[in-house]
Amino acid sequence: MRAEIEAAAGEIRESLALLRRHLDWDNALRRLDELNNLAEDPKLWDDPTRAQTIMRERTQLDTSVSGYRALERDLADSLELIEMGEEEGDATVVADAEAQLYALRERAAKLQLESLLSGEADANDCYVEVNAGAGGTEAQDWALMLVRMYTRWAEQHGFKTEWLEESAGEEAGIKSATIQIKGHNAYGWLKTEAGVHRLVRISPFDSQARRQTSFSAVSVSPVIDDKIDIEINEKDCRIDTYRASGAGGQHINKTDSAVRITHLPTNIAVSCQQERSQHKNRAKAWDMLRARLYERELKIREDAAAALEATKTDIGWGHQIRSYVLHPYQMVKDLRTDVETSQSQAVLDGALDPFLEAALAARIKGQSDEDSAG
Structure with missing residues (x-):
């Protein structure tokens, strides 16, 4: 041979x-x-x-x-x-x-x-939350494109997705949305997607067809089971109810059934409007809050508090993990691993594996180097 x-x-x-x-x-x-x-x-x-x-x-x-x-x-x-x-x-x-x-x-x-996806919660399902940065309709459209990208990725891997919360954009897109991705190792694969994603393109919402830069922030947290004990003092939380909004048409509730819970010590907020019942939305929101607080503890345990704080800073220059350029050329580049491709549309259609694999390999290598140094 x-x-x-x-x-x-x-x-x-x-x-x-x-x-x-x-x-x-x-x-x-x-x-x-x-x-x-x-x-x-x-x-x-x-x-x-x-x-x-x-x-x-x-x-x-x-x-x-x-x-x-x-x-x-x-x-x-x-x-x-x-x-x-x-x-x-x-x-x-x-x-x-x-x-x-x-x-x-x-x-x-x-x-x-x-x-190597053997982290404490790697095998779990996950919540993916996308928030539009400053920039109005253009940024809100970009946020929706990102949610679509993760949904497509999930479909291609046989994972199920469920929309939990959506705050509609003023003209198009979304201000924020949270989806749950269900499948083995969903959190392990997607955890490295947390950070700011930058889009450069000719805005379809600009009558003068100018090139614009938009930002959206992504956070990823594991869905956790009842065996993991995360204590939350209800006195530390503010609970708000409101009328669901979004592209639900006739299925959108006409009552204040949507629930938002804000954990005041950490300023972590979660929302759920999936169910018609306020009681069910509240229960789901508590699960989501536990997941977010657990993810925070995981990051602290990994000595990555600085990375966590970076996701809470302004959604803009200096904090992005990946750039998606659609004009004047086609290029998606990860700024942490230098993985890049000119197949921008394929990436936006869910072809994320090269980026996920490289980010995971880099994280594992970093942990191995730390272990060797220690």
Whole structure:
């Protein structure tokens, strides 16, 4: 076999070895057997909370083990096809098998990276909140474009999205919105999206077709379960009710059922208008507030208080993590990792993986460097 094929196979084997080590393979298989036996116990659902925890762990572990086995099997199949094609002189078979091998190398690298999503809340669903910066309609349209980008990304990964709150823009777009993204490792993948996002384009709202720069801030927090104890003193909170607004048409409530809770010590505010019932919106808002406070504690524990404060400063120059330029050229560039692409529309349609992977790898490398220094 040619050297490049051997090199690609070697990279995949290296990823497999790291995945196996990370999974602690023998213990993982034993634990999966235990969880499968527990899942078959008819009394399991007598305790729904425990049952959900067990089923969640079983699904996650089964996904990891199945992913490793599929990778191992597909590598063997691709190499066997290449060898067979070369022996028979069938260039088409060889070319197809090579293409499979190179695609497999990308898949292996991604699985290896995903295996490192082992932070305290990485596996959880997440809330994504987008707030328009100064700039009126243009900035509000940009905020809506960002929400659409994350929704598209979620759809492409088989995740579900749910709109929880929306404050409509004056002419177009949104002033703010919060969505919940549901799927394994949703928070782990999206947590690095927190920060200010900058758009440069010819504004469709400017009659003189001038180029404008807009900013929107994104915050990401994990959805947390009842096992994580976050104490909130209700005396520290202000609760406001108001009439829901947004693009809901006939579904928008005509009563003051939307709820906003502001945690006064931290000035963290959350809103929910998803349900027609004020009681349900209030319960959901408390869950969201707990998530935001938990995310804050996580950041402090990671010694990243400064990064947290940066998301609370003015939404403008000096605080952005990524630039999206649509005029006079096409370019999306991450200012932390230097990853860039000229496929701006594809990114706005949800093609975020190269940015997410690079940001995650950089964060993990930074943590490894800190551990080595310590």
